[in-house]
Amino acid sequence: MVDKTSGVPLHRQVAADLRRRITAGEYAAGDKLPSERLMIERYGVSRLTVREAIGLLRTEGVVIAEHGRGVFVRPSAKIQRLSRSRLSRAARAADKSAFLADAATGGFTPSSSVHVRFEAADERTATYLEVQPGEEVTVRDRVMRADGQVVQLSVSRLPRTFTRGTKVEEVETGPGGAYARLEEAGHTIGRYAEHVGSRMPTPEEASALQLSQGTPIITVTRVAYREDDVPLEMNDMVLPADRYELSYEWAAE
Amino acid sequence: MVDKTSGVPLHRQVAADLRRRITAGEYAAGDKLPSERLMIERYGVSRLTVREAIGLLRTEGVVIAEHGRGVFVRPSAKIQRLSRSRLSRAARAADKSAFLADAATGGFTPSSSVHVRFEAADERTATYLEVQPGEEVTVRDRVMRADGQVVQLSVSRLPRTFTRGTKVEEVETGPGGAYARLEEAGHTIGRYAEHVGSRMPTPEEASALQLSQGTPIITVTRVAYREDDVPLEMNDMVLPADRYELSYEWAAE
DNA sequence: TAGTGGTCTAGACCACTGA
DNA sequence: CAGTGGTCTAGACCACTAC
Helix, strand or coil: CCCCCCCCCHHHHHHHHHHHHHHCCCCCCCCECCCHHHHHHHHCCCHHHHHHHHHHHHHCCCEEEECCCEEEECCCCCCEEEECCCCCHHHHHCCCCHHHHHHHHHCCCEEEEEEEEEEECCHHHHHHHCCCCCCEEEEEEEEEEECCEEEEEEEEEEEHHHHCCCHHHCCCCCCCHHHHHHHHCCCCEEEEEEEEEEECCCHHHHHHCCCCCCCCEEEEEEEEEECCCCEEEEEEEEEECCCEEEEEEEECC | CCCCCCCCCHHHHHHHHHHHHHHCCCCCCCCECCCHHHHHHHHCCCHHHHHHHHHHHHHCCCEEEECCCEEEECCCCCCEEEECCCCCHHHHHCCCCHHHHHHHHHCCCEEEEEEEEEEECCHHHHHHHCCCCCCEEEEEEEEEEECCEEEEEEEEEEEHHHHCCCHHHCCCCCCCHHHHHHHHCCCCEEEEEEEEEEECCCHHHHHHCCCCCCCCEEEEEEEEEECCCCEEEEEEEEEECCCEEEEEEEECC
């Protein structure tokens, strides 16, 4: 089953064999792989070697281990598509936040909890919001859930000069959300920019989003600009990569 | 150094301690961590436990192990920003492919190799290109390098009905690239859509892009539509997440 | 209770790096 | 050459799951 003279590490050979069987359909999505003890016999290697092989597949997101149950082929999660060029004034007028609008499209039951605080702008925040480092910003921390499960973390930051005395500094921002309050205060949004990246989650993010090993996160930093190009808000979003796909669209000219 | 009675796995305690020292700046970017043998003494645990701790940090992308040298704090790579709403006809007229345009912005020396083949459309391709499964498509495989290093993989697919008899079926597409040839053939591009996701790389992608452990990839599927909304091309791109950030922009209304 | 994965030890040999 | 990480073994005990 494995070639101990090939020079290729045994755990890689075992991982490759399992991977092949999975892609060949021998083990289908949701199926249980043989137990570690059984693989020890089949491949003629030690337990650690088997566990290293499984570890590779876990890191790749191919399988998921469940304590006391077994190792299972990971079902490819259904992807939730988020169209990003749709934060129209019309949608806000219809009393939907961007997240709620997504929910309406996706057909899940949304809920979210918000925490508001104030802090001094760090280097990165100052750069995006074009303020001086140390300047006070309003921070809205948000945990978004779909059918009870956490699906998105969002941290919104605005220069406090724009939010003082408005409901943006309260947990409940009222109909239309924070953007509506900003517009009422005379700050009409002219354009949005989003910066999309990806990385492995921190342990905190992994537990908050209940990510299984081998799942990266998608990071989105959205900046909302006023019509005169003054930054009004930056929003750092964290999404589990196995559940989301972002879609953007633009005209050729 | 570690509490063997706390119930928290030892390797997690070791990992947490190392992570804390790194974020505290005790070990700066590029610094070498203590050797495994030294950690065995310091933490009073076995070598496997130390290696498991390091393995966690590697998966998180916090450190990089180099055989025979040591384990190093991973420097946060400089991010190459790609603005995605810039595939203008003007840019193409200036004889730059999208990749070359990015290169001009980023200041690196680009090179790429292309392979052309033909295949039958699979399910996914058929959906995006709105053709029948099995219909013949032209496939342009591309490996892009910056200063010699592979930085992007790209697979472009077009219905062969649009490419037959054109230079799109050749390796060298001529000035302006494939899009320019399509326009000459009467297929004017009306809009683009991009679908962005992220996942851990396959072993092949990891070695092709020389990814260190713990680096996810960003997947971008760009679809180019004709002015009458007929799909002309789909382009599956794979980018190392530690080197790229994608930027999109749109007007509020 | 039996079977599963999770954690951990002690020890060994190998491959790679750099002085 | 010494020091580093990479691989591997044999064996042990634990925590969780399901019957």
